[in-house]
Amino acid sequence: MIEVEGVLVRFGGVIALNEVSARFTAPVAGIIGPNGAGKTTLMNVISGFVTATAGRILVEGEDFLALAPHRRAHRGLRRSFQKDQIADDLTVFDNVLVQLDFTLAGGAAKRAEVMRMLDVVGLADRAGRIGAELTGFERRLTDVARCLVGRPRLVMFDEPAGGLSVEETHRLGELIQGIHGLTGAQTLVIDHDVELIARVCAETLVLDFGRRIAFGPTADVLADPRVKAAYLGTEEVAP
Amino acid sequence: MDRNLFHVTPRGWAGLGLAAFCFAVLPAVVGSYWLSILTSAACFTMAASGVAFMYARLGMVSLTQVGLMGIGGWVALRLNYAFAFPFEVNLVLAALATMICGWVLALPALRMRGLYLALVTLMAAGGLEIIFSTFQFPNGGSGFWGVKIGSADPFRGPALAPGPAAYLRYVVVMVTLGFLFIEGHRRLFPGRAWALIRRSEAAAMAAGVNVTLYKTWAFGIAGLLAGASGTLLAGSLGLLDDGTFRSPESIMIFALSVVGGAQYWLGAVVAAVLYRVLPGLLNQWGVNADLAFVIFGAGLLHAVITAPDGIAGQIWGGIGRLMSRRKGGAE
Numbered sequence: 001m002i003e004v005e006g007v008l009v010r011f012g013g014v015i016a017l018n019e020v021s022a023r024f025t026a027p028v029a030g031i032i033g034p035n036g037a038g039k040t041t042l043m044n045v046i047s048g049f050v051t052a053t054a055g056r057i058l059v060e061g062e063d064f065l066a067l068a069p070h071r072r073a074h075r076g077l078r079r080s081f082q083k084d085q086i087a088d089d090l091t092v093f094d095n096v097l098v099q100l101d102f103t104l105a106g107g108a109a110k111r112a113e114v115m116r117m118l119d120v121v122g123l124a125d126r127a128g129r130i131g132a133e134l135t136g137f138e139r140r141l142t143d144v145a146r147c148l149v150g151r152p153r154l155v156m157f158d159e160p161a162g163g164l165s166v167e168e169t170h171r172l173g174e175l176i177q178g179i180h181g182l183t184g185a186q187t188l189v190i191d192h193d194v195e196l197i198a199r200v201c202a203e204t205l206v207l208d209f210g211r212r213i214a215f216g217p218t219a220d221v222l223a224d225p226r227v228k229a230a231y232l233g234t235e236e237v238a239p
Numbered sequence: 240m241d242r243n244l245f246h247v248t249p250r251g252w253a254g255l256g257l258a259a260f261c262f263a264v265l266p267a268v269v270g271s272y273w274l275s276i277l278t279s280a281a282c283f284t285m286a287a288s289g290v291a292f293m294y295a296r297l298g299m300v301s302l303t304q305v306g307l308m309g310i311g312g313w314v315a316l317r318l319n320y321a322f323a324f325p326f327e328v329n330l331v332l333a334a335l336a337t338m339i340c341g342w343v344l345a346l347p348a349l350r351m352r353g354l355y356l357a358l359v360t361l362m363a364a365g366g367l368e369i370i371f372s373t374f375q376f377p378n379g380g381s382g383f384w385g386v387k388i389g390s391a392d393p394f395r396g397p398a399l400a401p402g403p404a405a406y407l408r409y410v411v412v413m414v415t416l417g418f419l420f421i422e423g424h425r426r427l428f429p430g431r432a433w434a435l436i437r438r439s440e441a442a443a444m445a446a447g448v449n450v451t452l453y454k455t456w457a458f459g460i461a462g463l464l465a466g467a468s469g470t471l472l473a474g475s476l477g478l479l480d481d482g483t484f485r486s487p488e489s490i491m492i493f494a495l496s497v498v499g500g501a502q503y504w505l506g507a508v509v510a511a512v513l514y515r516v517l518p519g520l521l522n523q524w525g526v527n528a529d530l531a532f533v534i535f536g537a538g539l540l541h542a543v544i545t546a547p548d549g550i551a552g553q554i555w556g557g558i559g560r561l562m563s564r565r566k567g568g569a570e
Binding site for chain 2: 098
């Protein structure tokens with residue numbers, strides 16, 4: 001369970017997140033909202049790249065805000081960024097292996113796990129290719145494989161479907177839905193593709209101007225008139 | 240991949256070939272003037288490999304490298320006159336001491352990036368320059384600083400390498416080991432961490448990489464190589480002069496590493512050849528050696544404008560094109 005409690009973030013005079021609270025219990029949960037709503041800021045608070053003025057983030061009961069960013073990764077946090085983060089001069093294999101380098105497991109066990117996850121995402125045959133030779137989708141899949149290794153507890157994807165074709169988005173959605181069964185981790189997904197969110201996320205948090213405007217089962221949330229007003233821009237509805 | 244740790248690439252074979260040539264042929268065919276210049280060039284190759292490694296792997300500009308060489312040389316000379324250790328023990332201790340200095344330098348420097356990091360390291364080089372010119376290098380005198388007026392006491396070189404020709408061979412072996420040390424790091428977990436840090440520090444942190452630790456580690460390696468090269472330089476001359484370690488020399492060795500091509504072993508060799516062999520050639524031809532500075536400047540402009548991978552990048556690129564053309568012609 002991921003608990004976000006009263007998270008407040010200020011950038012100078014701007015309130016980026018205004019006491020946002022949510023308790024994610026579904027295997028895959030979504031975060032949606034218009035541009036500038038605070039989605040990525042919330043993810044950055046959970047990762048440790050942005051410091052919250054107030055609030056708590058608990059992952060399975062463990063307070064994450066007290067930990068340095070790399071320690072959160074050691075404690076099972078994984079994330080991808082809007083732009084893929086693949087080192088061009090490392091092979092696909094090494095790009096994933098780097099996630100396991102802090103663990104003390106044996107080299108053979110680490111290599112086996114990397115190969116297993118590359119097999120899951122469908123890159124096992126391209127493990128030896130260097131990052132510079134990969135297509136956009138292959139880079140994205142390498143990012144996903146990196147998020148799967150090392151017994152993750154919380155996996156976060158920031159706009160994973162950006163720039164992907166319909167078929168690629170579909171394949172990515174399947175992978176995201178499989179994460180919980182494969183690793184036991186919970187997943188949070190930010191995306192503008194409402195269809196993807198509706199398909200893979202059992203529950204969804206909607207943000208607008210740093211506030212939570214809805215949270216609950218995805219179908220209910222997407223039917224909420226306030227969400228339609230804020231996110232889809234249909235008409236003004238009084239709260 | 241770990242099983243690729245010992246895989247030798249074509250460029251690796253070329254490097255080993257050059258090392259073998261420098262080991263077997265060069266010392267046998269050149270006179271004493273060139274022996275001393277080539278030994279010095281080999282020492283600066285090692286120092287340049289450290290600063291080029293930091294720039295190529297992490298994008299960090301260090302302008303203290305020659306100053307750190309001075310620290311290595313100072314420690315080696317100090318140990319030589321204070322104790323009866325063999326040369327190799329002094330070499331290891333001086334390299335380790337310089338590595339620790341690299342770490343200490345890293346502490347304030349890691350809070351900065353880019354130009355500011357370069358400025359901090361340049362200030363450190365300036366500070367070291369003042370210390371060296373004030374206290375000089377130990378030459379067998381008494382007390383902590385160990386400096387006396389008059390001729391220096393004898394320096395114990397490596398027992399394995401008596402005479403200048405054997406010493407050049409010895410230095411070539413050490414420089415090769417230095418390159419292998421860097422390459423081993425690049426292929427193992429520090430190399431993976433550095434590659435990700437260069438891609439993005441946020442991504443590295445998200446992958447569990449302790450960014451501060453790995454950047455400090457890189458400073459330590461650059462320091463280790465500088466310390467070893469300073470010791471080897473001291474072993475070549477038997478004494479050191481503070482004029483060798485002025486801060487402009489650190490800037491020069493960095494700039495020449497960029498001209499040479501920071502991401503290739505050949506780049507460090509080209510840097511050291513430009514830095515040491517070119518002035519030697521000009522001297523021999525009776526031309527003012529300061530002309531080398533003009534050539535360095537032109538080389539730097541060339542690298543900045545047309546050759547981002549340096550001269551080594553152009554050489555490897557040219558060889559690659561030649562090979563593919565020959566392959567294409569044969570088919």
